[in-house]
Amino acid sequence: MPTAAIDPPGITWLRxxxxxxxxxxxxxxxxxxxxxxxxxxxLVFVRLGWWRWPPLWLxxxxxxxxxxxALWRLVLIPRQVRAIGYAEREDDLLIRGGIFFQRVMVVxxxxxxxxxxxxxxxxxxxxxxxxKLHTASAGTNAGIPGLPAAEGARLREQLSARGEARLAxx
Amino acid sequence: xxAGGLAxxxxxxxxxxxxxxxxxVRGWVxxxxxxxxxxxxxxxxxxxxxxLIDDRLAGRAPWLLGAGALMLVLAVLSFILSWYFTRxxxxxxxxxxxxxxxxxxxxxxxxxxxxxxxxxxxxxARIFGLAELKFExxxxxxxAVRLAYLRIGDARQLRATILARASGVxxxxxxxxAAAPEAPEQQVLQVPPSRLFGSLLLSEQTVFIVLGxxxxxxxxxxxxxxxxxxxxxxxxxxxxxxxxxxxNKGYNFTAAISPDGxxxxxxxxxxxxxxxxxxxxxxxxxxxPPLWRLFGWYRMQVxxxxxxxxxxxxxxGSRTTLLPVGKWEDVLNMLALVLPDPxxxxxxxxxxxxxxxxxxxxxxxxxxxxxxxxxxxxWRRNAFAAxxxxxxxxxxxxxxxxxxxxxxxxxxxxxxxxxxxxxFGLADLVLHTTAGPxxxxxxxxxxxxxxxxxxxxxxxxxxxxxxQTSEQWLAQVDQRPTPAPQQEGQQRG
Numbered sequence: 216m217p218t219a220a221i222d223p224p225g226i227t228w229l230r231x232x233x234x235x236x237x238x239x240x241x242x243x244x245x246x247x248x249x250x251x252x253x254x255x256x257x258l259v260f261v262r263l264g265w266w267r268w269p270p271l272w273l274x275x276x277x278x279x280x281x282x283x284x285a286l287w288r289l290v291l292i293p294r295q296v297r298a299i300g301y302a303e304r305e306d307d308l309l310i311r312g313g314i315f316f317q318r319v320m321v322v323x324x325x326x327x328x329x330x331x332x333x334x335x336x337x338x339x340x341x342x343x344x345x346x347k348l349h350t351a352s353a354g355t356n357a358g359i360p361g362l363p364a365a366e367g368a369r370l371r372e373q374l375s376a377r378g379e380a381r382l383a384x385x
Numbered sequence: 386x387x388a389g390g391l392a393x394x395x396x397x398x399x400x401x402x403x404x405x406x407x408x409x410v411r412g413w414v415x416x417x418x419x420x421x422x423x424x425x426x427x428x429x430x431x432x433x434x435x436x437l438i439d440d441r442l443a444g445r446a447p448w449l450l451g452a453g454a455l456m457l458v459l460a461v462l463s464f465i466l467s468w469y470f471t472r473x474x475x476x477x478x479x480x481x482x483x484x485x486x487x488x489x490x491x492x493x494x495x496x497x498x499x500x501x502x503x504x505x506x507x508x509x510a511r512i513f514g515l516a517e518l519k520f521e522x523x524x525x526x527x528x529a530v531r532l533a534y535l536r537i538g539d540a541r542q543l544r545a546t547i548l549a550r551a552s553g554v555x556x557x558x559x560x561x562x563a564a565a566p567e568a569p570e571q572q573v574l575q576v577p578p579s580r581l582f583g584s585l586l587l588s589e590q591t592v593f594i595v596l597g598x599x600x601x602x603x604x605x606x607x608x609x610x611x612x613x614x615x616x617x618x619x620x621x622x623x624x625x626x627x628x629x630x631x632x633n634k635g636y637n638f639t640a641a642i643s644p645d646g647x648x649x650x651x652x653x654x655x656x657x658x659x660x661x662x663x664x665x666x667x668x669x670x671x672x673x674p675p676l677w678r679l680f681g682w683y684r685m686q687v688x689x690x691x692x693x694x695x696x697x698x699x700x701x702g703s704r705t706t707l708l709p710v711g712k713w714e715d716v717l718n719m720l721a722l723v724l725p726d727p728x729x730x731x732x733x734x735x736x737x738x739x740x741x742x743x744x745x746x747x748x749x750x751x752x753x754x755x756x757x758x759x760x761x762x763x764w765r766r767n768a769f770a771a772x773x774x775x776x777x778x779x780x781x782x783x784x785x786x787x788x789x790x791x792x793x794x795x796x797x798x799x800x801x802x803x804x805x806x807x808x809f810g811l812a813d814l815v816l817h818t819t820a821g822p823x824x825x826x827x828x829x830x831x832x833x834x835x836x837x838x839x840x841x842x843x844x845x846x847x848x849x850x851x852x853q854t855s856e857q858w859l860a861q862v863d864q865r866p867t868p869a870p871q872q873e874g875q876q877r878g
Contacts, residue, residue: 221802221812223836306847317807320799321843325850351523351690352796354817354824381850 222311222319228300234341235299235361239292241337247285254278301359306381308348308374310357322357325381326350330371334364346370400472400483407534408464410510415460419453473532475546480520482530494529496551498522500665500691503704504540504658511656516540520547521691523819529691541567544660548645551662570643573722574715576708580682581635584710585628587676594624635709640719647722649707659704664853665689666723667794668816668823669707671716671740672786683716683740684709687723688821705822716740724791728773735770739777739787749779752829756809760829769814769827769838774849776816776842778827788825790816792842793849800839802832814838 222228258274260266294314302309307323331347338344344367348357362370409416470486481493503519510516515534522529535543545567585591601617636653646662668688677683685708692704708719720727720736729735729748738747745751749768757764762782770777776795778788795816802812812835814827827835 221800221832221836223840307843315804317802318799319839320797321839322797323795323843323846323850326796350796350817351819352817353820354815355797357797 220311221317222309226302226304226309228302228309228311231296231299231301231359231361232341232343232363233296235343236293236296237341238335238337238343238361239296240289243285243289243292247281247288251278251282251285254281296361299360303370303373308357310359320355320357322348322350322355323381324374324377327374327378330374330378332367332371343367348374400474402472403468403532404515404534404536404539405468406513406515408461408468410507410513410515410534412460412464413509416457419457419460473530475543475550478550480530480547482532492530494520494522496547497553499547499551499662501662501689502544502547502660504537504544506537506652506656508654510534511654518543521689523690545645548660548662552645568643568645570641570648572639572641573718574640574708574711576635576638576710576715578636580710581632581638583680584677584682584684585631587674587679587682589674590624590627592676631709634703635706638709640708640722642722647707651703651709657703661687661689663725664791664793665691666707667790668818668821668825669720669723669789670786670823671720671736671789672781672784673740675783677710678785681712682710683713685711685716685719686822688818688823690819692821702822713737713740720789724775724789726774728775732772735772735777736787739770739779739789740785742779749777750830750834752811753809753831756811756829759805759809759811764829767828767830769830771838771841771845776825776845778825780826780828788823790818790825791849792845793853794818795842795846795849798839798842798846800835812836814842816842 255278257266257269258271258278261269261271261274291314295312298314298317299312301311306325307321309319309321311317311319328349328351331349332344333347334344338361342364343361344364345358345360346362346367347359348355350357359370466486467484470489471482471484473480473482475481475496478496479493480496481491484490484492499520500523501519501521503521505517505519506515507517510533513534514537516537517531517533518535518540520530520532532540532543548568549566597620598617633653633655635651638649638651641648641650646660646665649657649659649661651657666687666689670686672684672686673682674684684706686705687707689705707723708715711719717733717736720732727735735747738749742749743765745768747770749770751766751768752760752764754764760767763780766782766785767780769779775789775791778790780786780788795818797817799815799817800812801815806812806829809829810832811829812832814830814835816825816827818825827838830838
């Protein structure tokens, strides 16, 4: 399947830290393995003879299918992380992400209402943080995950300063 | 800021209370409920010719009466206290409201941040000549400031004062005590009740009801279950209520223009008067359900920062309606109000193509022909066009719609592409605006075109932001009470 990038040409993207893969792996493990384990429970019960339903093929098929999906997602993680990028232009910030479902977003500095920095336990352990931009629109779902903490702080200061200089009304 | 004074020349900055009748207008439901609760039993007994109070309870009657009276007194007292502790002030560019006696709340909102001002009159308040004033700022939640209830004259005066301060109009220095005059207004259009009625009969809702009724008749004939209709009674009641509420809300809809912005008035029993200052409309949609095409009717909805989302919520639904049903001339008139400078030489033709057109007439760029498998009906309709001041996005072959976003109102832009769209070399462009019924999106555009638009739109939004300097609309450049395309539209109409 062709996955040519859709972003406008001539932009040098800054990439997020490769360590962010670890964060995604932990999230993946928590989400998918737990789900596969839960979906495997009927299989165990059926094998033990506690349950008569579902039939064996379904009890095997469903968790196996979910496991395949989970593995597929696992394989994609490094590429997804590599696909995340951001670029500071003179008047706006560009953010891109996704491989199959690609998205490029432009957020003008003057439109930013506030900037969030957050870090979960895994991110904090790796010295990473997630930066989130908020505009007056709820549709602006602009986050840059996996930034090194220093880069995150620099970016936040930079964005605040530029936002103040170019502040526009609504 | 000079002292302008509120109603009846009171000095600036004085703390005022809302009207003393407020607690009763607000709390009549609670009072009625208490009265009903205690009165129903006695009333029924009276009708049946029995003694007023049950014999078994007769001994305890004083206690019951006492408890009832206590509840009543407590309710009335709490209403009165809440009235006593609610005070408001308009001064120094702020409106401030203090409420609460146990949990105090002080709230202030900047006047030049006003996004909209509404005057609402529920039926009971209308009988007493009272009104509620709602002051909206850009916040997705509830109204920033609600003043209930004021005398209708005071409410109008306060609205005029707030709008005058917010617009940055210069008060006459010779008479600083004079109250701000209400801005003159000029009526632009009115929706006759017959058209509103017709539009409701031909709405999507009606189509579903007719289909549902036909299905239930067939079902009951097939199953020979005569009692089947009984189950439909609640549904019918619901639909009647929905129609009534639409009719009640849309009745006597008038739009007028004043230097303070667009004034919308509507309502049969509960009336509402909205004021949307210039440049407060974030996005706009002109839509036409299939059946309305018979009569050439259109509906217009807007996103305004203060009104929030809640497209299904009745109140927000009616507040975000710019035109419940109107003919093409009405649409042009409203467009002229919202977009005084359409940014093209031939706005009527461009908008005509946007609402009803196909293919690339009027400068529209459609979905490429190679994607006709993906959108067999819509590919000639899905299109965008950019004027100097706004981006136009049209879509829908049967449910036609045109979305207009002024360049200076664009918040952020995203270019999106899924696997299927990539096969066809397409991309979607999403413009983010404040919450509301309008979701601007360029659907299935050619990838190159979309990329070009992405860059161009970012640049246009940047340039438009530079031009817009102040939130105070009269303090900005010139303001146009009678915009050009309006006249063109009337000539055409």
